Amino acid sequence: MPKKGIQMPHTFVIIFGVVVLAALMTYLIPMGMFETEEVTYDNAGQEDTRTVLIPDTFEYETDEAGEPAREGVSLFEPFGGAGFLNYMFEGLVSGDKWGSAVGVVAFILIIGGAFGIIMRTKAIDQGILAVIDKTKGREALLIPVMFFFFSLGGAVFGMGEEAIAFAIILVPLVIALGYDAITGVMITYVATQIGFATSWMNPFGVAIAQGVSDVPVLSGTPFRMLMWAVFTGVGIAYTMWYASKVRRDPAKSYSPEANAYFKKHNNVQDINGKFTVGDSLVVITLALGIGWIIWGVVRDAYYIPEIATQFFTIGLVAGAIGVIFKLNDMTINDVAESFGEGAQQLLPAALVVGMAKGIVIILGGDDPAAASVLNTVLYAAGGLVDDMPEVLSASFILVFQSVINFFVVSGSGQAALTMPLIAPLADIAGVTRQVAVLGFQLGDGLTNMIVPTSAALMGTLGAARIGWGTWFRFIFKFQLLMFGLALVFVIVAVFINFS
Template sequence: MEEKKKSGFQMPHTYVIIFFVVMLAAVLTYLIPAGTFETKEVTYESGGSEETRTVLIPESFSTEGQATEGTSLFEPGGGVGFLNYVFEGIVSGDKWGSAVGVIAFILIIGGAFGIIMRTRAIEEGILAVIDKTKGKEVLIIPIMFFLFSLGGAVFGMGEEAIAFAMILVPLVIALGYDAITGIMITYVATQIGFGTSWMNPFGVAIAQGVSDVPVLSGTPFRMAMWFVFTAVGTYFTWRYAQKIRKHPEKSLSYGSDDYFREDFKHTDLDVNFRTGHALVILTVAAGVAWIIWGVVEHAYYIPEIASQFFTIGLVAGIIGAIFKLNQMRVNDIAEGFAQGAKDLLPAALVVGMAKGIVIILGGDDPASPSVLNTILYSGGQLLDGVPEVFSAWLMFFFQSIFNFFVVSGSGQAALTMPLMAPLADIAGVTRQVAVLAFQLGDGLTNIIVPTSAALMGTLGAARLDWGTWFKFIIKFQLILFGLASFFIILAVFINFS
């Protein structure tokens, strides 16, 4: 039976999926001409300060000609060829974003938590929590889902979920749930908050600013929408978690969860939670508070947060060596960091490979010739002569698809909203509805697209392959799609502005 099972269909590895998507992108470069837009600077008020953004001019679109040379098989001198996509994807961008910045961010966070896990403070703390919360474990799901959704809504939480998953995934597995539950209450919750936010500085605020809509307007409607989406997400996760707790073997992550179960298998519940363990956990808690303060007060992003996590890991390692936690020595700090980074290396590589898709299509700069610009312009033309409700829904659908190529909320807003805002005027829907279509399309698909660095980092932390995650999350993604469609249609009928 086992032999038969092994010879049956297997979901392709994430690397294989990306390879074929890159191949498709390369074929498109032979079929679709590269296009360009002219750009301009726009300024808008956000949070009491003036922000500036470079956006495209919709009517300035032009193609380089009806034919295109397409992507070559290999390009020397740092050029873009089909076989160059891995290296070029990994080294693209800068320290503020995808890919190289996010890759460094993932590896440093992995290393920091490798040190923390080497102290065994997290495991000891988890077992202590289990001991203290017997009979109340189910409360962790609604409380955590609400808090992470709020984090996504208020300050655009995304990549930070990777670190929290490293703490909460082992906890929920020890409580009888699975890694999928841990991903739902951390990363998925943040993206529900991100996509339905009334004040997210990286999404809705930028989209409103570049669309000439008053920044943070329409708050009551969005707050009600956030509450509904968060309630639906919480209920879905709670029902799933209860089913898995009764029948753990039904979990798609049951096999990969063994990695975490091993930590608790041979440990008595009468744990030896010592002063050193408490100090490590306090260090992590204080560090997280420091990160939240930095993000909210000073707009800290990838470089600062990565350094903050490195500091947390370093202090935890020093405490571990001083208190001899898990027989730890100074050299174990370095070994723990190396092991932690190694564990997240596959997820980091996916980020670079996925960025290769956009590079093959010509990049996401509107002023440089690219197939992606042509796809963007063509998508906008679909709205011409379409009824209002369907036009608004098509905007949402297009933003959902386009998010596969440009996952960054701020990047997608700067690319698509200058095009969608005037198209909304022509279609007879308000620009506020166009912003709503953008934020729902951008945020909600972040939970499934393999090009999302934050998703792949979180899956890496949970030791879960993207193919397995897809099999689970597709049903919930369709529920969110239906719910988002309802709110788009409702917004058109009430003339949301």
């Protein structure tokens, strides 16, 4: 077991500390804004449009004396304003059903409720027992196979939030096989983010970044496919090394509390071992539902509203099967109660989404056309690129995008906000725009594995019963490994003039 040093603060405490820092920044840094324009680009034969900033139009908001204005955030604002103490509520109700925060909060709660129903049937537990029986002696194969497919999902269609649902299923399974909750998060969420970060065709990241940077969409595919293969291979090797260590000695696990929870609440020894017709129907419903989701995402670009409804439908059908076949003696009231209990279990993760959005609100929001501290920080950091040698400029883009991802976790949002500024500056620094896009996608995607402002990460950790502090202690070394590997690929891209 890891040494007990200084106890990591709770995720809520960490985010509150960042909110305090953001509030102080509003007193020290003047607000600025950009003009914006609509850009249209071809995305795999489909015309897409994004609103982006115009880099050379930055200007400060000025006060009555004509000086750059510093409008420090107030302690409290009535009538729907954004004061320091308003950050929680304003963060939770910000956005719309298509994204953070209110849409993602609803998504997390509905998924939690749907899987509360599914898990109440005990069909998944019966399935876990069957998998254990069928894979005796071959358990280790689960890790590379699952990691590969989840990474592929991240690369092909930007899989991320969906990992929350899969973690609910796979974490109890890997624990029953002798591994731990950390392993379950690695083969689900972390794998998707490696695929997302190194993708050659992800529509929510690299495609938008290339489009708004005036780089041919889906260009540079061979280099990125090689990069994906290398990163995925390293991820599989690291996960198998850790998992095998835990299986040999459970005391080596970083998540003993989560492991104990699942062993207590998903004890396969308490299951009768009879995989009935009802159990089969629940599992088939889940499999068909996941197929429906993948089809919708790939064919019609389904996103948060559609996927949430699809999972809700899966939960309802599973509940009906549970009642009809008396699985685990289920009644209609049990369906309703298990939905509430499942949503309650992911409530802390949903709250984190609102808190994280509150940070951006305190900084003035992420609209480039509205005066904000975030715009000034963005402009100042972007201006550093053209004063550096090529390799340093490319490396700085990677670091810069990694930092910005703490505040703007959305890949598409970050691409639209930063790439119109970074791309022309990369031209001045002698770095190709393709390299700039590479730095963006690696910085954006890889840090999703660690930033507590990521809704998908916190939802997955919530499903796995792992606190962010515990996760940080484990993932920190792997994050450094991934960043070092990303730096190597960015530098190689500079030397080969990747374009």
